[in-house]
Amino acid sequence: MLRTLTVLCALLAPLARAVFLDEAYKIDFHHPLLGLPLEPATFFQQPQPDSKASLIYTLSEKSVVGAVNPKDGTLVWRQALDGTESSHNVLLRPGDGQEAILGARNNIVTAWHAGNGRILWEQKLDQGLVLDVRWTQLPTQSSARSRNDILVLVRDSAGLLLKRLDGTSGKSTKRLSIKTQNVNRSAPELP
Amino acid sequence: MHADSQYSDELTFLSTSASGEYVVSVESASRDQPYNIKVARVAADTLEEIALDGPTGIAFPKDLLYVGSNTDLPVIVWTNQLHNLLYINIVGTSSIATFDVEKSSEIDTIKIHAPTHSTRSAHFLIQYQSDTSDWAEVFHVDSESSIVQKVFAVPAVAGRAAFSISTTESGIYFTRFTGNQISIFSSSSSKSIGDWSFPKVNNADEREEYFPVHAQSEVLVRNGGAPVIRSVVLLSNGDWTLIKNGEASWYRPESLAGIVAAEFVDLEEAQPLIHELEIEEQTNFISSFVHRLVRHVHTLSRLAVKLGGFKGMTMAEILAFGIGRKSDAETNRVFGFGKTVVVATENGRLIGLDTGNHGVPVFNIKAANLGADERWTAQAVGSISARLAEMSAIVVKDGIIGTTDPTISSNFTLSASLKSTSNGQTELTTYGIENEVLQGRRDGQLTWQFVPQPSQRIHSVTASVKDEPVASIGKVLGDRRVLYKYQNPNAILVITTNGNAGTIAVHLLDATSGVVLYASQHGGVETSRPIAAVISENWFAYSFTTDSIDEAVSKGYQLVVSELYESELPNDRGPLGANASFSSLRPTVDATQPSKPHVIRQIFHLPEEIGTMAVTQTSQGITSRDLLVGLPGTSAIVAIPRLAVDPRRLVGKDPTPGQMEEGLTRYSPMIDFDPKWHLTHRLEVMGVRKIIAAPATLESTSLVFAYGVDVFGTRVAPSFAFDVLGGSFNKLQLVLTVVALTLGAFVVAPLVQRKQTNALWQSL
Numbered sequence: 001m002l003r004t005l006t007v008l009c010a011l012l013a014p015l016a017r018a019v020f021l022d023e024a025y026k027i028d029f030h031h032p033l034l035g036l037p038l039e040p041a042t043f044f045q046q047p048q049p050d051s052k053a054s055l056i057y058t059l060s061e062k063s064v065v066g067a068v069n070p071k072d073g074t075l076v077w078r079q080a081l082d083g084t085e086s087s088h089n090v091l092l093r094p095g096d097g098q099e100a101i102l103g104a105r106n107n108i109v110t111a112w113h114a115g116n117g118r119i120l121w122e123q124k125l126d127q128g129l130v131l132d133v134r135w136t137q138l139p140t141q142s143s144a145r146s147r148n149d150i151l152v153l154v155r156d157s158a159g160l161l162l163k164r165l166d167g168t169s170g171k172s173t174k175r176l177s178i179k180t181q182n183v184n185r186s187a188p189e190l191p
Numbered sequence: 192m193h194a195d196s197q198y199s200d201e202l203t204f205l206s207t208s209a210s211g212e213y214v215v216s217v218e219s220a221s222r223d224q225p226y227n228i229k230v231a232r233v234a235a236d237t238l239e240e241i242a243l244d245g246p247t248g249i250a251f252p253k254d255l256l257y258v259g260s261n262t263d264l265p266v267i268v269w270t271n272q273l274h275n276l277l278y279i280n281i282v283g284t285s286s287i288a289t290f291d292v293e294k295s296s297e298i299d300t301i302k303i304h305a306p307t308h309s310t311r312s313a314h315f316l317i318q319y320q321s322d323t324s325d326w327a328e329v330f331h332v333d334s335e336s337s338i339v340q341k342v343f344a345v346p347a348v349a350g351r352a353a354f355s356i357s358t359t360e361s362g363i364y365f366t367r368f369t370g371n372q373i374s375i376f377s378s379s380s381s382k383s384i385g386d387w388s389f390p391k392v393n394n395a396d397e398r399e400e401y402f403p404v405h406a407q408s409e410v411l412v413r414n415g416g417a418p419v420i421r422s423v424v425l426l427s428n429g430d431w432t433l434i435k436n437g438e439a440s441w442y443r444p445e446s447l448a449g450i451v452a453a454e455f456v457d458l459e460e461a462q463p464l465i466h467e468l469e470i471e472e473q474t475n476f477i478s479s480f481v482h483r484l485v486r487h488v489h490t491l492s493r494l495a496v497k498l499g500g501f502k503g504m505t506m507a508e509i510l511a512f513g514i515g516r517k518s519d520a521e522t523n524r525v526f527g528f529g530k531t532v533v534v535a536t537e538n539g540r541l542i543g544l545d546t547g548n549h550g551v552p553v554f555n556i557k558a559a560n561l562g563a564d565e566r567w568t569a570q571a572v573g574s575i576s577a578r579l580a581e582m583s584a585i586v587v588k589d590g591i592i593g594t595t596d597p598t599i600s601s602n603f604t605l606s607a608s609l610k611s612t613s614n615g616q617t618e619l620t621t622y623g624i625e626n627e628v629l630q631g632r633r634d635g636q637l638t639w640q641f642v643p644q645p646s647q648r649i650h651s652v653t654a655s656v657k658d659e660p661v662a663s664i665g666k667v668l669g670d671r672r673v674l675y676k677y678q679n680p681n682a683i684l685v686i687t688t689n690g691n692a693g694t695i696a697v698h699l700l701d702a703t704s705g706v707v708l709y710a711s712q713h714g715g716v717e718t719s720r721p722i723a724a725v726i727s728e729n730w731f732a733y734s735f736t737t738d739s740i741d742e743a744v745s746k747g748y749q750l751v752v753s754e755l756y757e758s759e760l761p762n763d764r765g766p767l768g769a770n771a772s773f774s775s776l777r778p779t780v781d782a783t784q785p786s787k788p789h790v791i792r793q794i795f796h797l798p799e800e801i802g803t804m805a806v807t808q809t810s811q812g813i814t815s816r817d818l819l820v821g822l823p824g825t826s827a828i829v830a831i832p833r834l835a836v837d838p839r840r841l842v843g844k845d846p847t848p849g850q851m852e853e854g855l856t857r858y859s860p861m862i863d864f865d866p867k868w869h870l871t872h873r874l875e876v877m878g879v880r881k882i883i884a885a886p887a888t889l890e891s892t893s894l895v896f897a898y899g900v901d902v903f904g905t906r907v908a909p910s911f912a913f914d915v916l917g918g919s920f921n922k923l924q925l926v927l928t929v930v931a932l933t934l935g936a937f938v939v940a941p942l943v944q945r946k947q948t949n950a951l952w953q954s955l
Contacts, residue, residue, distance in 0.1 A: 018867035019905075027528075028905030029550035030874045035448035035900060036538070037425055039405040043307070044423075054409060056423050062448050062878075062900050070409075070421060070433055073441030080877055080900065096308055132205040134260050136212060137309070151212055151233070153205050160203065162214070162233065178214075178238055 032075050034068075035060030041092035044070070047114040049097045055114070057101055059092040065103055067117060077117030081105055091133055098147045098167065104130040109152055111170060121170030125163070128156030135167070149173070202226075204258040206265050206282045209309065213282050214238060215258050215267055217249070225250045228269060230282060243280060245287030246271070257303035258282075264313035264332045266339070268303050277301075277317070279339045281332060288339040297321040304356040306363060314363045314378035316345075318354050325352035329365070329378055343381045348372075353403040355422060357410035364410045368403040368424055373437060375410065375418050385418045387437025392430055401427045428555050429538055444552050447544075449537030450898040451567060455885035456533045456543075523547035526915070527810075527888025528906060532896050539567045546894060546904045620703045622683070624649055629685060631705050639705025647687040647696060653724040653731075654683045654702070656884075660812035661728045669849025672761035676729035677788035679755075681775060682708065684726045686733060688718040693738055695722065697751075699731065703775045706785045709755070711792070713737075725804040725818070729788075730754040732818060732836065734801040748797040750862065752836045755788035765789075793838035795862045799824045803881050807893035807907055810886035817909040819870075819895060821879035828870045828879060828897055830907055835862060870895065876903045889914055 019028075041059035046052065047067075055076055056068045066078030081090065081103075093102040100111045100120055107128055111120040132153045147167025154161040164174040202217035212233040217226045228247045231238035249255060250272035259265030265282045275295035279288045292298065298319050305315035313332040318325065326347035332339050345367065353368045363378040374383040389403075408422035421435040429446025432439055467486055471479040523529030529547025536542060543554045620638065622631040627648055629641040643649055659680070665673035685698045695716045699709040716722075717738040724733035732752045737745065757765030766786040767773050773786070802823040806816050807830070817830040840858040841850065878900035885894045887906065891914045896904045916922075 019870065019872050024872055028870070028874075028903065029546070030871070030876065030904075031444065031447060031550060031902040032875070032877070033443070033445055033448040033901055036429065036445050037431060039425075042405070042407050042423070044407060044409045056407070060445070060448065064448075064877075064900060068423075068443070070423065073433060073443055078877075094307065131203050134205045134207045134212075136207045137209045137261060151205050151207060153203055153214065155203070160214075162238075176233070176236065176238075 032078070034058060034064045034066045034075070034078060035062030037061075043094045045094045045096060045101070045114060048099065057092070057094065057114070059090060059103070063090055063105070065092060065101070065112065065117075067114070076115075079112065079117055079119075089129060091130070093133060093135065095135055095147070098135065100147065100167075102133060102135065102150065104133040104152070106130070107154070109133055109150070109165065109170070111167075123165060123170045123172070125152070125154055126156075128154045128161065131155055131160075136164075202252050202255070204260075206258055206260040206267075208261065208265050208282065209263060210283050213241075215255075215282070217252050217255055225272070226252055226254075228255060228267070230267070230280070232283065241283070241285055243285050243287055245278065245280075245289070247278075247287075256301055257305065259303075259305050259307075259315075261308065262306045262313065263309050264334060264337070266305065266313075266315065266332065268317070270301065274298060279330070281337050281339065284337050286337070290341055292319070294319075294321065297323075302354070304354050304365065306356060306358045308358050310358050310363060312363060312378065314342075316354055316356065316365050316378075318352070320351065324349050325369075327354060327365075327367070329381070331378070342379070345376070345381055350400070351402040351404075351427075353406045353424065355406040355408040357408045357420075359410055359412060361412050364408075364412070364418070366406070366408045366410070366420060366422060368406050368422070370400055370402045373420075373422075373434065375420060384412075385420065390434060390437060390439040392426060392432050392439045392442050403427070428557070429536065429540055429542075430555070444542070444555075446536045446538055446540055447534065447542065447552075447898070447902050448900050449566075450534045450902070451537055453532055453534040453881070453883055453896060453898055455530045455546075455883065455894060455896065525888070526892070527886075528892070528894065530885060530887070530894060532904070534898065535567065537566045544902070544904070546896065550902060550904050620681075622652075622702050624652065629700075631702060641685060641698070641700060641705060641707075643687040644689075644696070646692065647689045647694075650686045650688045650695070650718075650722055651724055652683055652685050653726050655680065655726045655728070656806070656808055659728060659808065660810070662812040666756075667853070668761055669847065669852045674761050675757040675764055677755035677757050677765075678729050679708070679775070679788075682726065682731075684724050684731050684733070686722055686724055688716070688722070690718045693718060695735060697733060699726075699755075701775045701785070704785070706775070708785075708787050709753070709790050711753075713749075713751075720800065721802050721823075723801045723804040723820070725806055727806040727816060728812070729756070730838075732804065734797065734804065734820075736800060745796075748800050750795045750797050750801065750836065751792060752795070752838050753790050753792040754838050755790055757786075757788065759789045791838045793836075793840065793858070794860075795836060796860050797862055798864060802879055805882040805884050805895075807895070807909055808884045808886045809890055809893050810888065811890055814891055814893075814908075814910045817893075817907060819882050819884060819907075821876075821882055821897060821899070822864075823879060826871075826875045826877050826879070826901075828876060828882065828895075828903065829864045829868045830870055830909070831862070831864070831868060832909065870905050870907065871903060874903065876901045879903075891915065 037058040037060055043057055044054045045057055046054045054070065056070055058068070059065050063081045064078055065081060067076040068074070069076050090105040091103060095102055095114070099114050101114050103110050103112070107125045107130060108122060109125070109130060110122045112118065113120050130152060134151050136149045136151055149167055150165040152163045152165060154163060158177065160178040162176040162178060163172050165171065166173050204215045206213045206215055214231045214233060216229050218229060219226050225248050228249060229240060230243060231240045249269055255269045257266070257268040259267070259282065267280045267282055269278050270276065270292070271278070273295065275292050277290045277292055279290065280286070298321050300320040302318040302320070303315060304318065306313070313334060314329060316327050316329050318327040324347045327345040329342050329345065330339055331342050348369050350370055355366045357364045357366065364375055365378060366373065366375045369389065371389050373387045373389055375385040376383045404425045404427055406422050406424040408420055411419045419436060421433060423431065423433050425431050429444065430442045431445045432442035434440065471482055474482065529545060531553065532544045532546055534542050534544065539557060541556045542552050544550045545553050620631050620633045622629060629649060629652065630637055631639040661678055665675040667673055679701060681702045683700050683702045685700055687696045693716050694712055694714045695718065696710065696712040698707050700707055713735065715737050717736040720736040722733060722735045725731065730753060732750060734748065734750045736748050757763070757767065799822055801820045803821040805819045807819060816833050818833065818836060820829050820831060822829060834854045837855060840855055842858045845857055846855045876897060879897050880899040882895060882897040887894050891908045891910060891912045892906050893909070894904070895907055
């Protein structure tokens with residue numbers, strides 16, 4: 001009887017093995033990092049157009065998109081982009097006045113909310129590689145839209161494709177297929 | 192060189208502005224001709240090419256330096272083959288402006304800093320970088336006439352500089368950052384309107400000249416007042432820092448996201464006492480006696496100081512109960528919690544992190560000269576060596592960093608080296624993968640080879656931690672019999688995979704002789720997913736993801752744990768008997784077969800994928816071990832107790848009381864990660880690639896360090912902290928109780944004495 005009791009008590013001991021509340025941030029340390037920021041993809045932007053506060057947005061060499069608070073250097077939000085080993089062919093664009101950050105990698109175009117990093121919309125193109133993505137600056141036709149349109153340049157098996165996406169929903173509104181005659185098929189050697 | 196488009200291998204860009212949308216592309220006219228730049232405007236259904244009047248041929252695609260966008264008058268900038276002429280075209284127009292480039296033969300890189308929002312004035316800066324100096328020129332684009340003019344030149348400055356552009360309502364400002372100075376000037380004149388000296392950023396080594404790599408700024412200019420600027424600058428030592436009006440505000444050690452190797456290093460000097468004792472051992476009798484006397488006299492002289500310190504320390508300890516375990520520097524030093532982790536990062540730096548002080552970097556040293564896109568592929572740091580891609584080694588020993596020449600051939604990837612002792616002498620066998628074959632060498636001579644089957648390739652080779660202490664030679668069963676452990680510190684685990692067939696083969700080899708001690712294989716494995724493995728004392732574990740094709744019944748994540756024993760019968764020493772030593776090289780059992788272990792294996796299902804595994808290490812190996820696993824899916828690190836993954840867990844029946852004493856429970860195929868096992872409580876540790884563990888001075892605690900994208904460190908006490916008084920231990924009550932009892936004893940003793948004496952008299 002006593003033996004089973006002692007055994008039960010011994011088995012209960014492992015339950016006490018945990019990180020205690022008063023030790024939680026004292027015995028451990030954590031550096032939430034992004035990776036070295038890429039120069040063309042680092043910028044200050046105001047997450048809300050009406051307030052003056054701005055955050056530093058960046059895309060790092062490790063393909064992590066994030067926002068840093070310039071007051072104290074803490075991370076506001078970050079997203080690790082899957083499917084990209086390195087930061088080749090990953091683009092990040094500021095969206096001033098749009099409350100959004102635009103990014104593209106491989107065949108996916110994503111828009112994140114500038115304040116909290118949540119995905120507003122994500123468009124996966126059928127095939128191909130996104131070469132460039134830009135916000136347009138032509139005045140929008142209807143005032144109901146809160147964001148400008150987005151132009152996406154894609155290279156797929158048929159040639160170049162120019163797509164127009166709606167800034168609020170990400171849906172493709174127009175597509176234009178460009179057949180270029182002198183497209184250099186082999187990868188150019190960059191000395 | 193494309194300032195506004197990242198690393199795109201493709202040569203087509205978009206440029207949008209209020210006047211329209213354009214596609215800028217670089218195309219080759221024919222195979223031999225150089226490339227041509229073409230600009231086309233996006234119309235409703237087609238692209239209308241804009242003919243540029245001027246030379247549009249470039250020699251290499253990277254000579255297209257910049258394609259602007261999202262501003263009023265975006266420009267395209269390119270250079271000719273000799274790099275002595277710059278061509279600038281406003282997107283949408285057909286005229287090309289040509290400018291000379293000074294000192295073009297010295298120039299390394301040309302960078303363009305242009306606005307990316309709508310501005311009243313379209314001004315931009317072109318920066319020229321050479322080996323020795325940096326200079327820049329500012330250009331204006333006149334909006335009415337669409338003419339590009341060079342307005343002024345920014346004087347050259349020695350060393351590297353970084354420029355940033357800030358677009359404000361009052362105009363465009365450029366800021367120049369050099370290693371010593373920060374200066375702001377407006378886009379209309381080169382006279383600087385604000386000057387500061389470059390501040391010292393925390394933990395930067397003073398001996399090294401670090402320079403800013405790139406910067407982004409926000410400038411606010413009040414009417415008639417000084418400009419207020421805050422800029423975020425990436426320094427050459429990997430720190431990303433914010434400088435506000437010439438003062439460094441915070442820094443983020445972003446180079447830690449690219450750690451390639453890490454090791455716990457004891458950077459404190461070797462204990463002076465041990466050193467002194469060694470001296471005494473080696474000199475003769477008289478001089479060592481005199482030496483000892485002198486040492487004791489020295490210690491006595493420090494006694495007075497120590498006694499004085501005791502009082503304060505004890506009062507603080509006694510009265511401070513209940514506040515919680517103090518984690519100050521003295522506690523860390525005594526308990527061994529404050530070890531330094533030296534990490535080697537991708538950009539060629541060695542950084543030391545103080546684990547006792549929230550992982551703050553304490554030093555940041557440049558260790559390798561790398562080119563622009565090169566990555567340092569160091570494989571290990573610390574007591575062995577860190578290997579660079581060009582095969583020279585860095586040894587971190589006693590806190591000294593030095594470089595040595597390679598001693599092993601250049602295409603031999605060093606995995607680790609192991610010792611084997613024969614005839615009392617220690618020989619070193621090194622093993623590594625060369626040409627897809629695992630080879631072992633001694634003194635440079637090939638001694639054994641492990642060739643995987645033709646369809647398989649070697650996925651990983653895992654060895655146990657060097658000099659791992661093992662506390663007991665056997666496992667005591669409930670009925671007091673002993674299962675003797677098969678302990679071979681030279682055992683390595685080799686995992687080979689066959690991607691097409693989806694199988695993996697696991698071999699346990701003795702690395703000194705190459706003998707296969709155990710082999711096993713699994714089918715239905717998804718070989719593109721991570722396969723983690725770890726080996727420690729007499730057991731090893733590996734995990735993989737199964738795929739539900741043909742053989743495997745379920746799709747999921749599995750963990751296989753195997754234990755090695757000398758023999759399957761308890762109390763049996765196995766083929767080696769009670770020999771004091773064994774030889775890996777000379778077979779023992781009937782002169783043809785080496786002694787092989789008896790393996791007990793069990794497979795468990797996991798709720799999520801394991802990315803990497805490690806085992807906790809303690810200084811004497813008495814504490815039970817936890818299996819530390821990194822979970823990339825939930826960005827967490829979990830410490831699985833060894834008993835939960837014991838391969839001897841009973842299948843199909845409940846444990847007897849004897850087995851319950853051992854800690855065995857009934858086998859259940861699923862292991863759920865108990866929330867209490869999570870070491871990263873609320874933290875999100877992203878992208879964990881490797882975990883390392885090191886012993887602390889306390890036997891109950893092991894230090895853990897994990898790196899990947901994030902860096903995380905903690906302490907684990909797998910058997911509960913049995914050798915430390917908890918923070919809530921009431922020392923004051925203990926002292927008072929002892930004092931009360933002593934007083935009571937003194938008061939009561941004479942009474943008892945008198946009573947006994949009276950009793951003696953009365954019994955007469």
